[in-house]
Amino acid sequence: MKIALIGFGNVGRGFVDLLTTRREALAADDGFAPQVTAIITTRGAALDSEGVDLSRDIVFAPHPNPVDAAIAGADVIVELTPTEAQTGGAGLQHCRKALSAGKHVVTANKGPLVVAYRELAALAKANGAQFRFEGTVMGGTPAMVLGLETLAAAGVRSVRGIVNGTTNFILSQMEAGGSYADALATAQTMGYAEADPTGDVEGWDAAAKAVILANTMMGGDLRVNDVDREGITGITAEMIDEAKAEGQRWKLIAQVIRHGHGVAASVRPTRIPLTDPLALVGGGMNALTFTTEAIGEVTLMGAGAGGKATGFAILTDVLKIHRSLQTA
Amino acid sequence: MKIALIGFGNVGRGFVDLLTTRREALAADDGFAPQVTAIITTRGAALDSEGVDLSRDIVFAPHPNPVDAAIAGADVIVELTPTEAQTGGAGLQHCRKALSAGKHVVTANKGPLVVAYRELAALAKANGAQFRFEGTVMGGTPAMVLGLETLAAAGVRSVRGIVNGTTNFILSQMEAGGSYADALATAQTMGYAEADPTGDVEGWDAAAKAVILANTMMGGDLRVNDVDREGITGITAEMIDEAKAEGQRWKLIAQVIRHGHGVAASVRPTRIPLTDPLALVGGGMNALTFTTEAIGEVTLMGAGAGGKATGFAILTDVLKIHRSLQTA
Numbered sequence: 001m002k003i004a005l006i007g008f009g010n011v012g013r014g015f016v017d018l019l020t021t022r023r024e025a026l027a028a029d030d031g032f033a034p035q036v037t038a039i040i041t042t043r044g045a046a047l048d049s050e051g052v053d054l055s056r057d058i059v060f061a062p063h064p065n066p067v068d069a070a071i072a073g074a075d076v077i078v079e080l081t082p083t084e085a086q087t088g089g090a091g092l093q094h095c096r097k098a099l100s101a102g103k104h105v106v107t108a109n110k111g112p113l114v115v116a117y118r119e120l121a122a123l124a125k126a127n128g129a130q131f132r133f134e135g136t137v138m139g140g141t142p143a144m145v146l147g148l149e150t151l152a153a154a155g156v157r158s159v160r161g162i163v164n165g166t167t168n169f170i171l172s173q174m175e176a177g178g179s180y181a182d183a184l185a186t187a188q189t190m191g192y193a194e195a196d197p198t199g200d201v202e203g204w205d206a207a208a209k210a211v212i213l214a215n216t217m218m219g220g221d222l223r224v225n226d227v228d229r230e231g232i233t234g235i236t237a238e239m240i241d242e243a244k245a246e247g248q249r250w251k252l253i254a255q256v257i258r259h260g261h262g263v264a265a266s267v268r269p270t271r272i273p274l275t276d277p278l279a280l281v282g283g284g285m286n287a288l289t290f291t292t293e294a295i296g297e298v299t300l301m302g303a304g305a306g307g308k309a310t311g312f313a314i315l316t317d318v319l320k321i322h323r324s325l326q327t328a
Numbered sequence: 329m330k331i332a333l334i335g336f337g338n339v340g341r342g343f344v345d346l347l348t349t350r351r352e353a354l355a356a357d358d359g360f361a362p363q364v365t366a367i368i369t370t371r372g373a374a375l376d377s378e379g380v381d382l383s384r385d386i387v388f389a390p391h392p393n394p395v396d397a398a399i400a401g402a403d404v405i406v407e408l409t410p411t412e413a414q415t416g417g418a419g420l421q422h423c424r425k426a427l428s429a430g431k432h433v434v435t436a437n438k439g440p441l442v443v444a445y446r447e448l449a450a451l452a453k454a455n456g457a458q459f460r461f462e463g464t465v466m467g468g469t470p471a472m473v474l475g476l477e478t479l480a481a482a483g484v485r486s487v488r489g490i491v492n493g494t495t496n497f498i499l500s501q502m503e504a505g506g507s508y509a510d511a512l513a514t515a516q517t518m519g520y521a522e523a524d525p526t527g528d529v530e531g532w533d534a535a536a537k538a539v540i541l542a543n544t545m546m547g548g549d550l551r552v553n554d555v556d557r558e559g560i561t562g563i564t565a566e567m568i569d570e571a572k573a574e575g576q577r578w579k580l581i582a583q584v585i586r587h588g589h590g591v592a593a594s595v596r597p598t599r600i601p602l603t604d605p606l607a608l609v610g611g612g613m614n615a616l617t618f619t620t621e622a623i624g625e626v627t628l629m630g631a632g633a634g635g636k637a638t639g640f641a642i643l644t645d646v647l648k649i650h651r652s653l654q655t656a
Contacts, residue, residue: 140622153644280604296631298629299628302626303624
């Protein structure tokens with residue numbers, strides 16, 4: 001299997017590290033010996049039809065048309081450019097090109113799914129390609145396989161939870177004492193929040209994840225602007241204290257509910273009782289509670305981000321493609 | 329597919345209800361139209377090679393050798409007799425017979441797995457049969473597929489959690505005020521605990537589940553007597569209050585840990601801080617935290633029992649067999 005990476009940040013590095021450190025186990029357990037034939041970054045591209053040597057420093061060089069060359073030379077495209085949730089951005093174009101060419105696509109980029117999930121799923125089907133995206137929600141924690149495969153037959157009626165680690169960290173910090181501004185500054189110092197924190201604190205990231213849950217698991221066809229969205233910038237130290245005094249805690253809760261023939265999604269700061277398992281999800285952790293017809297509520301908790309963990313989600317998707325090709 | 333049920337309590341009824349109420353959806357979505365050719369109870373057997381009519385009251389009649397007849401006439405044996413964790417009991421004999429005959433086996437009976445998992449897995453392999461047991465741990469909540477499939481590549485190092493709903497209910501009741509004897513009596517009145525509660529309150533049921541986790545997911549070869557086991561009968565109201573005063577809560581915690589080349593299992597009342605998600609698992613709920621190399625801790629919470637939910641676990645196992653036969 002020849003793999004091309006488009007985008008090479010923490011997740012891409014985490015994935016490549018796993019390929020390198022697990023090379024022998026992957027070959028022994030699964031007969032899986034992939035070559036990375038392209039890595040495209042904003043600084044240049046590394047292309048080698050025999051496989052880039054991952055054991056040495058990778059040399060990136062300018063290339064006139066790296067994406068087309070990468071797609072042409074690979075079986076699986078790992079799309080890891082930054083999320084652009086309004087237009088889908090370059091990531092959407094990469095997914096379209098790859099799937100149209102019958103190449104499998106694995107991504108942790110929310111943009112393509114949020115803007116064009118139905119189109120991309122249809123494109124994959126029409127071209128005999130697979131389109132996988134475990135890493136888009138809850139990082140490496142297997143939320144997508146749980147909802148899309150394991151719980152599918154149980155009839156998922158609603159999904160509700162904490163899907164943004166940055167805001168969860170800020171709210172946890174505020175509960176420990178301090179203003180929103182102080183907590184945000186700490187989150188920025190620790191690398192949890194970006195210099196411009198809008199995408200997290202205004203709930204855009206959580207809304208994108210809610211759209212992915214709605215459209216992939218529950219038959220929805222929402223866009224980010226369809227989400228009833230409110231961020232955490234209006235939460236004050238007084239509100240935190242008031243909730244605490246009543247045995248409650250503020251969390252930024254994303255929710256997707258089936259209603260009639262449609263699906264509705266919201267992201268909103270919510271006071272939840274300390275008896276709700278979601279109240280104990282602290283720091284950068286994530287959690288989702290699936291309400292099903294057949295087996296009631298099932299809650300999954302785990303790390304919501306991290307290059308190594310999300311890189312592992314990419315590896316599991318790539319391995320699923322490998323295994324399906326083996327048995328085909 | 330012809331299915332034989334051996335044992336027909338709450339789980340068997342839950343499974344048959346699902347087959348009946350979902351008949352059309354199973355046929356439409358999966359091309360799955362099974363016949364139940366045998367149902368064996370302690371009161372007699374119902375056998376019909378054309379399929380027992382599940383829409384009417386089932387008539388059970390004496391039969392000289394119902395198990396052999398049921399196995400001979402079916403493709404999949406659903407083994408649901410009561411757990412016997414020391415010898416495997418009749419359930420172990422049924423599994424051996426069925427797998428030796430090349431018939432697939434689905435079970436929620438812990439006995440056969442606890443006593444002879446390796447033997448049965450080898451027997452299944454040698455005879456080209458599948459052996460599935462999602463319903464044995466956490467009822468309908470998909471703990472086995474999470475540990476055995478979804479998280480396998482992440483490297484499960486330890487598993488820890490609450491796997492017995494009866495003792496969890498009793499401890500929750502004691503925390504609300506009252507002695508162990510009062511709480512047990514309430515649990516018995518509500519049908520959570522049996523007249524002889526030993527299997528639950530002395531930790532035998534949790535120990536059997538720990539053995540299943542150890543042997544199926546972590547390469548162990550333990551028996552129930554290998555588990556370092558302590559029940560909840562020694563927990564007093566004073567101990568509950570003392571823990572509460574220190575921000576802690578008693579839970580019966582089952583734990584399985586890899587060490588060196590082996591695996592160790594324990595079941596023990598444990599004081600856990602209220603900041604641990606396991607502390608919020610109340611009533612009859614169950615939860616397991618998997619500690620993995622690649623993605624850290626992943627916690628799954630859900631109902632730990634119930635005929636409908638565990639019947640659903642049986643259905644998912646049967647459907648997996650159906651799907652694998654379709655693609656074979």
